[in-house]
Amino acid sequence: MINLIRKDIRLGVHPLLLSMPVLMGVLMFVPGWIYYIVILYFCWITIPNMFNQLRAQNDLMFTSMMPVTKRDIVKARIIVIAGLELAHVVVALIFGLVSQRFYSDITYFFFPPNLGFFGLCLVMLAIFNLIFIPMYYKTAYKFGMALLISTVAATLFAGITQWIGIANSGMNRMFYGTEANHLAVQAYILIAGIVIFIALTAVAYRMAVKRFLQVEIQ
Amino acid sequence: MLALDVRHIHKKFPAFELKDVSFQLEKGYIMGFIGVNGAGKTTTIKSILNMTRIDSGEVYILGKNMAEHELELKQEIGFAFGSIDFYTRSKIKTLTDTIKRFYENWDDQIYSSYMKRFNLDENRKIAELSTGMKVKYSLTLALSHGAKLLILDEPTSGLDPASRDDLLDLFQELIADGEVSILFSTHITSDLEKCADYITFISNGQIVLSGEKDEFKESYLLVNGSEGQLAQVEDRMISYKTNSFGFTGLIHADDFDPTSGIRAATPSLEDIMIYYARKGGQNHD
Numbered sequence: 312m313i314n315l316i317r318k319d320i321r322l323g324v325h326p327l328l329l330s331m332p333v334l335m336g337v338l339m340f341v342p343g344w345i346y347y348i349v350i351l352y353f354c355w356i357t358i359p360n361m362f363n364q365l366r367a368q369n370d371l372m373f374t375s376m377m378p379v380t381k382r383d384i385v386k387a388r389i390i391v392i393a394g395l396e397l398a399h400v401v402v403a404l405i406f407g408l409v410s411q412r413f414y415s416d417i418t419y420f421f422f423p424p425n426l427g428f429f430g431l432c433l434v435m436l437a438i439f440n441l442i443f444i445p446m447y448y449k450t451a452y453k454f455g456m457a458l459l460i461s462t463v464a465a466t467l468f469a470g471i472t473q474w475i476g477i478a479n480s481g482m483n484r485m486f487y488g489t490e491a492n493h494l495a496v497q498a499y500i501l502i503a504g505i506v507i508f509i510a511l512t513a514v515a516y517r518m519a520v521k522r523f524l525q526v527e528i529q
Numbered sequence: 530m531l532a533l534d535v536r537h538i539h540k541k542f543p544a545f546e547l548k549d550v551s552f553q554l555e556k557g558y559i560m561g562f563i564g565v566n567g568a569g570k571t572t573t574i575k576s577i578l579n580m581t582r583i584d585s586g587e588v589y590i591l592g593k594n595m596a597e598h599e600l601e602l603k604q605e606i607g608f609a610f611g612s613i614d615f616y617t618r619s620k621i622k623t624l625t626d627t628i629k630r631f632y633e634n635w636d637d638q639i640y641s642s643y644m645k646r647f648n649l650d651e652n653r654k655i656a657e658l659s660t661g662m663k664v665k666y667s668l669t670l671a672l673s674h675g676a677k678l679l680i681l682d683e684p685t686s687g688l689d690p691a692s693r694d695d696l697l698d699l700f701q702e703l704i705a706d707g708e709v710s711i712l713f714s715t716h717i718t719s720d721l722e723k724c725a726d727y728i729t730f731i732s733n734g735q736i737v738l739s740g741e742k743d744e745f746k747e748s749y750l751l752v753n754g755s756e757g758q759l760a761q762v763e764d765r766m767i768s769y770k771t772n773s774f775g776f777t778g779l780i781h782a783d784d785f786d787p788t789s790g791i792r793a794a795t796p797s798l799e800d801i802m803i804y805y806a807r808k809g810g811q812n813h814d
Contacts, residue, residue, distance in 0.1 A: 314630045321627050322616050373615040375580050377631045378603035528580035 315379060315387030323365050324391065328357045332395070336402035342414045345421045346407065347469040350432045353399045354439055354462045358392075362447070362454040371451050375528045385520045389444060393512050396436045404429045419487060422476055427486050427497030430504030431472055437504075437511035439465040445518035451526045530592060532556040532678050532710035538576050538586035545734060547572055550586070552729045552739035556677075557707035559700055561721035561742075562714040563798065564731040565806045570714040573731065574682050578608070590678060604633055607671020609664055609681045617656040621649065621666065632674035640673035661692035668699070679703070681713040685720050693717070697724040718798035728798065732805045750785050751796035753777040758791050768807040779804035 320329070335352045338344065365371075374384050407424025422428040439461045446457030476486050485496055533554040540547040547569050554560045564570050575581040577588050579599050588595040590602045616624055629635040644651065647665040649658075658666065664684045671679055685693045701724055703709045715721065721728060721742070729739040738745055752762065755775040762780060763769070769778025779800060785793060796804075 314627075317630065318627045321623060322619055368616045368618075369614065370616075372580075372610070376578070376603075376608050377628070378600045379631065380600065525582065527582060528575065 312383050312387055312390075314377075315374070315383060316390055318374070318377075319387065319391045322368070323370055324361050324395075325364060328361055328395075331357055332398040332402040335399065336406045339403050339406035339410045339424055340413070342410075342417050343419055343421065345473070346403070346424050346428065347422070347432065347435070347473065349403050350399055350435065351462075351466060351469060353396060353436070354458075354465055357395060358443070359454070359458055362458070366452050366454070371528055381523050381526075382520050385448060385516065385523050389440075389512065389516050389519070392440065392444070393508075396440075396508075400429055400432055400436070403432075420477070421473060422486055425486070425497050426494070427500040430497070430500035430502070431469075431486075433501075433504035433508040435465050435468045435472075437508040438468055440508075440515045441511040444512075444515040445522060448519035448523045448526070451523055452529075530556045531589065532558075532591060533560075533577070533712060534589040535573070535577060536587045536589070538573065538588070539584045540572065540576060540581060540586075541584055542572075545569070545572070547576065547583075548735045550576075550731070550734075550736055552736055554710055554712055554727065556591075556710050557704055558726040559704055559711045559713070559724055560727040560729055561718075561725035561798075562712055562729050562731065563716065563718060563721065563802060564714075565716060565802060568731045569734040570731060571682055572734075574680055574712075574714060577680065578603075578606070604674065605677045607668070607674070607676030607679045609667035609671065609679070609684050614655060614663070618654060620652055620654050621658075622651040624655065625651070625670070628670060629673070634675040636673055636675065639675075640669060643669040643672055659692075660687040661689070661696070664688070664696065672703070677709060679709060679711045679713075681711065683714055683716070685713075685715055685717055693720060694723075700724050716802070718802060721798055730801065730805070732808075737805060746795050746798065746801070748782050749796050749801055750780050750782050750793040751777065751800050752780050752785065752791050752793045754791040758789070761786075761789055762791060768804045770807070 331352070335349050338349045339346060403424070404426075407429070411424055422431070442464050443454075443457050443461035446460065447454050475482050477483065485493065485500075488494075531553050535550060535552050538547055538550040545567075550569070550573055552560075562570055562573070572581060576583045576586075577590075577595065579588075579595055591605060593602055595602055625640070629637075629640075643649075643665075647662070647669060649662060649666055649669065655663065655666075664681075667681075667684075668679070685696060688696065697720055700711055700713075704711060725742055727740065728742050728745045730737045730745070738748065740748075749767075752766075753775060754762075756771065759769070759771070759776045762778075762785070765784040766778045766780045769776050779796060780793075785791075787793070
């Protein structure tokens with residue numbers, strides 16, 4: 312398993328993509344920006360580049376020749392994807408918290424980069440995984456349609472939650488508030504986000520394995 | 530002991546079908562797997578390696594069932610797919626370092642000795658290697674993890690005559706101690722004339738014949754005669770060509786009557802392949 316993860320990181324994922332969490336994370340210092348975009352760059356840039364490279368270099372055939380199970384091939388790939396996603400979220404979260412201190416007198420129109428917002432980001436990535444991973448593993452090389460639908464779903468989630476956060480006063484207080492009780496709720500939202508992320512990614516894994524076992528390697 | 534035992538593989542695709550594919554390779558020998566393009570060579574190899582889901586049939590490698598012992602057996606198999614490249618922009622060093630971790634019996638000393646022998650530079654990228662070098666690199670990887678069975682899909686296609694000859698000598702050398710067995714597919718039959726012990730011939734998804742090379746060739750006859758003589762053998766021939774001098778065709782040795790006065794000779798592997806391909810096409814002219 313660890314060999315497969317190492318293989319993806321050394322051969323499949325370009326070093327630039329590995330540094331994306333930090334490169335994109337720096338955007339958290341743009342005051343009052345739509346911070347959802349920082350995380351969405353993962354879906355827009357990292358995933359298509361990574362899967363294009365894997366396809367162009369015949370990774371599927373290469374990996375299938377190694378003494379590994381099909382189940383482990385899927386598991387390792389999902390660990391790499393989820394690992395990168397978490398790296399994006401963690402770096403953005405750290406930079407976001409610093410950014411919030413830095414611009415203490417700013418009025419946020421879009422979600423401020425607090426714990427609650429990152430809970431929503433994790434749910435967004437969970438939705439992305441739930442759609443992208445099982446769709447991709449129908450063939451294990453075609454990713455265009457899977458990427459389109461999963462990215463649209465993730466972007467819609469971001470758009471709708473942001474709109475509700477602005478339009479609904481209750482939700483607005485929950486996500487924009489800085490009182491102690493608001494901060495506690497935001498921490499709970501982050502925990503809920505983590506749970507949803509793990510659960511939906513696990514479901515995606517099970518569906519993907521089931522489909523990948525039927526795939527003819529070519 | 531059998532290095533490879535393929536039993537009754539069936540696999541149906543929308544436009545193609547493998548039908549009851551069976552053959553055996555004794556340990557310590559080289560088997561050539563021949564057939565025209567699209568005959569089912571690569572599909573059979575993928576079925577052996579569990580890359581294609583077969584509808585029915587079994588594959589035993591070194592006495593063990595491939596479906597049940599896939600991981601263990603893949604440690605003992607070396608592959609080379611002549612026509613497919615992997616991670617061409619990576620350096621050999623990076624690729625080797627990644628691959629070797631998958632194998633329990635990896636031997637760095639064997640690896641270095643073959644790299645040296647084949648003049649392969651670890652700092653070169655796969656894309657910079659010639660076709661022959663790539664095959665040699667695949668073989669180096671296979672031998673370094675102690676593969677007992679080498680499955681090579683068209684390893685000699687695209688090589689110049691000198692490199693081909695070199696590679697065929699290497700194959701002979703590898704099987705010399707009786708531990709390594711080689712199955713290699715090709716449509717370049719002259720390679721097999723040089724080094725194969727056994728031939729398995731596939732045509733249109735079916736094994737036509739699998740056996741010792743000379744016996745294989747002797748089980749057919751290449752006959753030629755005048756147009757008048759054609760009628761005597763026409764219905765028994767596998768296929769034939771006619772021209773202004775008469776006809777030339779392939780026939781099973783058992784179906785041929787030596788007293789008929791028609792000239793007959795042992796065909797080359799190429800002749801056998803060509804006439805079977807014509808049979809499939811039904812294009813007598």
